[in-house]
Amino acid sequence: MTTAIPIRPRRLRGSPALRKMLREVTLSPADFIYPIFVTSGRGLRRPIPALAGQCRLSPDEAAALAAEVWRLGVGALLLFGIPDYKDAVGSSGADPEGPVQEAIRAIKKAVPEMLLITDVCLCEYTDHGHCGLIREGLVDNDATLPHLAAQALSHARAGADMVAPSDMMDGRVAAIRAVLDSEGYSRLPIMAYSVKYASAFYGPFREAAGSAPRFGDRQSYQMDPARRLEARLEADLDIAEGADLVMVKPAGPYLDIIREIRDRCARPLAAYQVSGEYAMLMAAAGAGLLDEKAAALESLTAIKRAGADLILTYLAPQAARWLREAS
Numbered sequence: 173m174t175t176a177i178p179i180r181p182r183r184l185r186g187s188p189a190l191r192k193m194l195r196e197v198t199l200s201p202a203d204f205i206y207p208i209f210v211t212s213g214r215g216l217r218r219p220i221p222a223l224a225g226q227c228r229l230s231p232d233e234a235a236a237l238a239a240e241v242w243r244l245g246v247g248a249l250l251l252f253g254i255p256d257y258k259d260a261v262g263s264s265g266a267d268p269e270g271p272v273q274e275a276i277r278a279i280k281k282a283v284p285e286m287l288l289i290t291d292v293c294l295c296e297y298t299d300h301g302h303c304g305l306i307r308e309g310l311v312d313n314d315a316t317l318p319h320l321a322a323q324a325l326s327h328a329r330a331g332a333d334m335v336a337p338s339d340m341m342d343g344r345v346a347a348i349r350a351v352l353d354s355e356g357y358s359r360l361p362i363m364a365y366s367v368k369y370a371s372a373f374y375g376p377f378r379e380a381a382g383s384a385p386r387f388g389d390r391q392s393y394q395m396d397p398a399r400r401l402e403a404r405l406e407a408d409l410d411i412a413e414g415a416d417l418v419m420v421k422p423a424g425p426y427l428d429i430i431r432e433i434r435d436r437c438a439r440p441l442a443a444y445q446v447s448g449e450y451a452m453l454m455a456a457a458g459a460g461l462l463d464e465k466a467a468a469l470e471s472l473t474a475i476k477r478a479g480a481d482l483i484l485t486y487l488a489p490q491a492a493r494w495l496r497e498a499s
């Protein structure tokens with residue numbers, strides 16, 4: 173007579189070495205894109221109170237920082253400009269001597285291999301703080317497109333490796349693609365902020381970039397957090413218009429959306445761990461409520477596990493340091 177062997181489901185334990193081998197997700201400094209804020213001047217590294225550990229940098233200091241983070245294994249930067257002047261149409265964004273354009277040249281001289289991505293939007297450059305032109309109190313989508321394309325072209329001429337429109341106007345990817353192609357930049361890729369929710373988590377960024385809207389909010393052009401299906405539509409439209417990479421933003425509160433887009437689109441997918449996510453983590457760690465390193469690496473692991481190929485994060489240099497120590 174045989175006795176049945178009781179089968180008991182069992183979670184794999186084993187040695188630390190085995191557990192390490194079985195990890196499905198491994199973070200690497202090469203996954204990160206580090207967002208930085210550049211301004212005109214020389215020798216400036218001005219701390220940003222809303223974003224502990226981040227600074228507004230003049231082009232020469234941006235180049236020095238680029239060299240530092242390159243040594244840590246971080247190979248890409250996202251540049252935001254803080255201009256000297258603002259007007260109704262954000263024309264300083266396309267100024268060939270603007271801070272982003274100057275910073276691109278300075279960084280390329282110091283670290284030629286560093287991948288430089290520029291944020292393309294009007295909100296940092298308009299006196300009203302909206303991402304598009306205003307007509308009769310409303311954002312005029314179509315009138316905005318040529319201004320975005322002009323800014324993207326000026327970044328390309330300064331030497332940017334990729335442009336990243338974050339404005340959320342309809343048709344901006346196609347408008348930027350057309351201008352880049354006709355001006356000899358058909359090989360320059362576009363990373364579209366395709367799935368960008370109207371999020372409270374952008375608060376610290378708007379202080380850092382001086383880009384809070386003077387009136388109203390961004391709900392007419394950014395997405396409703398309560399809508400999932402629209403994310404598919406936005407990603408599909410941007411890809412149809414010529415986006416080479418797509419992005420989901422914010423990241424941590426939208427892991428389901430990252431997975432949704434990953435499973436649906438064959439384009440490389442970036443996710444942006446935004447200023448509010450970073451500020452929350454730093455504040456909680458600063459108050460002794462969280463272990464900064466463990467919580468930071470866990471948040472990044474979760475974003476990668478959800479399906480992001482690339483992660484835009486203010487934690488990039490510090491996380492790269494921690495990953496190096498661990499390896």
Ligand code: PBG
Nearest residue numbers: 293295338373374377446447448
């Ligand atoms: C510009 C832009 C914003 C962010 C990236 N590009 C702000 C906004 O949409 O208001 C937010 C980034 C962050 O919070 O870290 N349109």
